[in-house]
Amino acid sequence: MRLGGFRFGEYQVEVSGNALNHFGARTPLEPRAMDVLRYLCRHPGAVIPAEELLQACWGTAELGDNPVHKAIAQLRRALGDSSTEPRYIETVRKRGYRAIAEVVEAPELPGTWTGGSPFRGLEPFEESHATIFFGRLDATARLRDIVLRQAAAGCALALVLGPSGSGKTSLVRAGLLPRLAPDEERPDAIVAADCTLHMDCADLAGGSLHGALAAVLVDAELDGRLVFDGSSAEVLATRLRDAPAAVAAQLAAATDRVRIVLFVDRLEAVFRAPDASDADRAAFVTLLDRLARCGTLLVLLACRNDFYPELIALPELTGLKAAGGHFDLAPPTGADIAQMVRQPAQAAQLTFERDATTGSRLDDVLCDAARASPDALPLLQYCLNELYRQRGADGALRFDVFRQLGGIEGALGVRAEQIVAALPAAQQAALPQVLSLLVAVSDDQNLVTARRPAWAALATEPERDLVRALVEARLFVSELTAEVPGFGVAHEALLRRWPRVADWIERHRHALQVRTRLNAQAERWAGAGRPRDLLLPAGSQVNGARALLAVREVSLSPVAREFVQRSVSRMKLGQRIVAGVVGSFVMLAMLTGFMGVRAQTARHEAERHRLEAEGLLGFMLGDFAEKLRPLGRLDLLDSVSGKALSYLATAGERDDLTTRMQRVATLQMIAEVGMARGNQDKALEALQAGRAMLAPYAAQATSAEALERLGDNAAYLGRLYFDRKAFVQAGQHFEEAIGFATRLASLVNDADHWNQLASAHNSLGGVAKASEQYGKAAQHFELAVALNRRAVAASPGNRDYLGGLANSLSWLGDTMSLSGRAADAARYFAEEGTLLEGLRLAAPNELRWTSRLAYALWHRGNAQLENGERAAAADSYARARALVDDLTQRDPSNQRWQVDLMRLKLREIRTQTQPDAAATLAEIQALYRQSTEMSKAQPDNPELRRLASQILERADSARSQLQSR
Structure with missing residues (x-):
């Protein structure tokens, strides 16, 4: 034992002063009694015979047992111990005595603390607060044993579990990490933490898990040198995702033992991050497990235990439990709480007031109150910090302040209410909007957690002023997360112990749950490019989301609000169109029934009505369907085709040309929907059924409608096989389409059918080009150009014909470029650009012409660059870039244009001389x-x-x- 002293249970033993110190209360001992106590404590748990104590402390065993009995009795009186129910020194009958309380060598008194408040309020203890971190000695020692055992087994990974507010962060940072620091007395220790890295998962700020981890690991340093010197966080994130083994090997090569500690705090935030999928979480934990096995890095995880079901779903963490790598942090005992209250105060030379009426000391009252509170640590620390802030001039923590605060449980809420009540009315009224940004309720387990929104999310000046006031009162914290200023509650206990906030959460719990689910769906929708098929389906989901828009006190992000509004708009449009379709069919049914009643007396009238009904059906399959296509309403096209088939089934055995053509048009619409939705098998089945119906007309069709349906069917089949890269079958069907289009042009010799024939030649040329038969492809594209010119000459102002000509010129120019005929390619691209420039000027609001002009200039630039015309290519690229830049400004959601804009900028850089x-x-x-x-x-x-x-x-x-x- 050191002469300076040691700790025996709750007593500090002052060896040199022959005294016991019990939180400032000092009891003197006789020197012989001190010698006996020191000898027993040198051998804690061991039974020491009286003869051995006599020899060790009196130098002889001839005095008998009385001196020993007398010393033991004095020690028990000083320690407040009992021989029948011993807590410090136990008598073992006919054998001797043994020390049964915990013995810890330590300085005789905590060092003097001059760093301000020795209490942390709602903030965790950090490494710099190790000298005032008390009450967790046993937990620290047990966690250290787990860490060393894991490191020795080759997987330096440990998980600390505990409720919110149990002190997980403080235990690791102020308790464990200082004990893992390099020790000159143990140079061969398996863990010697030279570098400590801290990753707070609550501060992901929408970034990826690999990116957040890389931003921390990039600062790893050993012996004054960065481990990943020369690597940026972005590059390291890519390596962690694509080559984790190489990163682990680089860490392993840095040193021969564990010298770097990575503390991943608040791991539960990973499970509620909307941008992280289950696969992302599993990959992240797998990566941490791999890094922990490199022999250089110790990975410490801290997570709330109410997220345990999510944790054990990950194989690595399940295996970690089996290996003994989980540490469950228990609530502090009464003795632990006493140390947390008294020893920091003693270090800071503070005293606790004694109540003149009851005689109770304030520290005793605090300890008793803390034992009964589920949020003991954050509430106790906050109350102690407030007592310190309002301490007396003599350093006394006072009863009157304690009562004003409302005790431990009321301190947090009283302080928060005092701050808010002193603010102007506008700032007080802004509290619900701020809470909406701060509070999250999980969709599945109904758990309440705190969020860390950005300052930019605050919409009004009163909201910003309110948050600033709460930050100044240390109830909120403000910090920089991923270079984005943000704020949050100092501890989640504030959400439970501030009555106003707890009531607000309870009133809006369901709305907050709906928002959590909605945010996740909106992020997936936005990340996928805002497709219509990821919008909310009609029914309860849309209705619930629409109701949330009306709840003013629960805010939605701009993305989520747009997601809901578009979902509602789609539902309303669908309802209107379906109502119109159903109404049309109801009218049709009524009309058919009316005709049936009159059929016996007026067959010619019935025939007239039948023709009207078929005309309505023709309208739905023709003009009505064409009006739906620009809206992208493939689901409604599908509905129309289904209704049409239902009606055509009522035609019975009738198989005239009109009915058959309507069935074919319906099957073609089904195929169109199937191809757009990626269901090629359904599309192929419909097209083949239509082909079978058209087979009798294929050889000698004299009907323009039959030839047009035959051509469309062949073109769709060709396109389907082309998408499957079955170029032989695609070419056969495109040849058929050209044959039908040629025959149709001989019957109806007009510009529409020339344009249609040109499209068929372009399709066949595309097959030849994909097969690298550039000569054959050029022949088809030249025919297409000739037909397009003929159509344009017949109708000079028709934008569709001019656009068709530009499209054929683009195909021909591209083929010339691939054939090595750069000059011809440039000529065709130039003509294409001239046409598209004119179309753009004629219809400036139709963005398709701007887009096509940009791509034409791009192709022209490629051809010019291949021809060595670097300056001309640079000019073409610059003009194309300006057009695409304008497109992205007009429609920022179109990511295709944003990608093309970056590619064009790269092209421009290539042309710089x-x-x-x-x-x-x-x-x-x-x-x-x-x-x-x-x-x-x-x-x-x-x-x-x-x-x-x-x-x-x-x-x-x-x-x-x-x-x-």
Whole structure:
């Protein structure tokens, strides 16, 4: 034992002063009694015979047992111990005595604390607060044993579990980490934490898990050198995702033992992050497990235990439990709480007031109150910090302040109410909107958690002023997360212990649950490019989301609000169209019934009505369907085709030309919907059924309608096989389409059918081009150009004919370029550009002409670049970029245009003759950041990943050129 002293249970033993110190109450001992106590405590748990104590403390065993009995009795009186129910020194009958309380060597008194309040309020203890972190000695020791055992077994990974507010963060940072620091007395220790990294999962701010981990690991440092020197967080994130084994190997090569600690705090936030899928979470935990096995990195996880079902669903964490790597943090005992209250106060030279009426000391009252509270630690620390803030001039923590605060449980709510009540009315009224940003309720388990919104989410000045006031009162915290300023509650206990907030949460619990689910759906919808099929289906989901829009006190993000509004709009449009369709069929049914009643007396009248009904059906399959297609309402087209089939079934055995053509048109519409939805099997079945119906007319059809249906059927079959890359079958069907279109043109020789025939030649040319038969492809495209010119000459102002000609010229120019005829390609691209420029000027609101002109200039630039005309190519690319830039400004949601804009900027850089290397590198890096952000939003999009990789290669090349100068 050190002469300075040691701790025996709740007593500090002052060896040099021959005294016991019990939280400031000092009891003197006789020197012999101190010697006996020291000897027993040198051998804690061991039975020491009286003869051995005599020899050790009196130097002889000839005095008999009385001196020992006398010393033991004095020690028990000083310790408040009992021989019948011992807590410190136990008598073992006929054998001797033993020390049974915990013995810890330590300085005789806590060091003097001069760093302000020794209590942390709602903030966790950190490494710098280790000297005032008390009450968790046993938990720290047991957690340290688990960590060392895991590291020795080759997987330096441990998980700390406990309720919210149990002190998990403080235990790791102020308790465990200082005990893992390098120790000169143990140079061969398996863990010597030289570098500590902290990742707070609650601060993901919408970024990826790999990106957040990389932003922390990039700061890993050993012996004054960065482990990942020269690597940015973005590059390291890519390596962690694509090559984790290489990252683990680089860590393993840095040192021969565990010297880096990664503390992943508030792991539960990963399970409620809307941007993280189940696969993302599983991959993240697998990555942490792999890094923990490299022999250099210790990974410590802290998670709320109410998320245990999500944890054990991950194989690595289930295996970690089996290996003994889980540590369940129990609530503090009464003795632990006493140390948390008294020892920091003693270190800061504070005292606790004694109540003059009851004689109770304030520290005793605090300890008793804390034992009964489920939120003991955050509430106790906050109350103690408030007592410190309002302490007396003599350093006394006072009863009157304690009562004003409303005790431990009321302190948090009273303080918050005091702050809010002192604010102007406008700021008080802004509290529900702020709470809406802060509170999240899980969709599945109804758990209440705190969020960390950005300051930018605050819409009004009163909201911002309210948050600033609560931050100044230390009830909220403000911090920078992923370079974005944000704020949040200092501890989630505030959500439970502030009555106003608890009531608000209970009133809006269901709405908050709906918002959680809605946010996740909206993020998936936005990440997938805002497709219509990911909008909310009609029914309870849309109705619930629409009701949430009316709840003013529960805010929605702009993306979620847009998601709901579009879902509601789609539902209303569907209802109107379906109502119209159903109404039409009701009218049709009524009309048919009326005709049936009159059939016996007026067959000619019935026939007239039948023709009217078929005309209505023809309208629905023709003009009405054409009006639905620009709306993208494929589901309603499907509904129309189903209703049409139902009606045609009532035609019975009748098989005249009109009925058969209507059935064919219906099957073609079914095929169109199936192809658009990716259901090629359904589309093929419908097209083959239509082909069978048209077979009798294929050889000698004299009806323009039959020839048109035959041509459409063949063209659709060709397109379907082309999409399947079955070019032989596609070519056969496109040949059929050309044959039918040629025969149709001989019957109806007008511009529409010339244009249709040109489209058929383009399709067949596309098959030849895909098969690298460029000569054959050029022949078809030249025929298409001739037919388009004929149509334009017949109707010069028709934009569809002019657009068809431009399309054929584009195909022909592309084929010339692939054939090595760059000059011809440039000529065709130039004519295409002239046509499209005119169309754009004639119809400036039709964005398709602007888009097609941009791509025409792009193709022209490619041909000019291949022909060595670098300056001309640069001009073409610049004009194309300006057009695409305008398109992205007019429709920011179109990611296809944003990708093309980045590709055009890369093309422009390639044409620079004397580039500024530094400026070029900066521009490429900006493009890389933009492509990376888009790739994060759409992780399953291979085109975005390829673009990011290409930009990165270009950046490396530019960097090399800059360094070589």
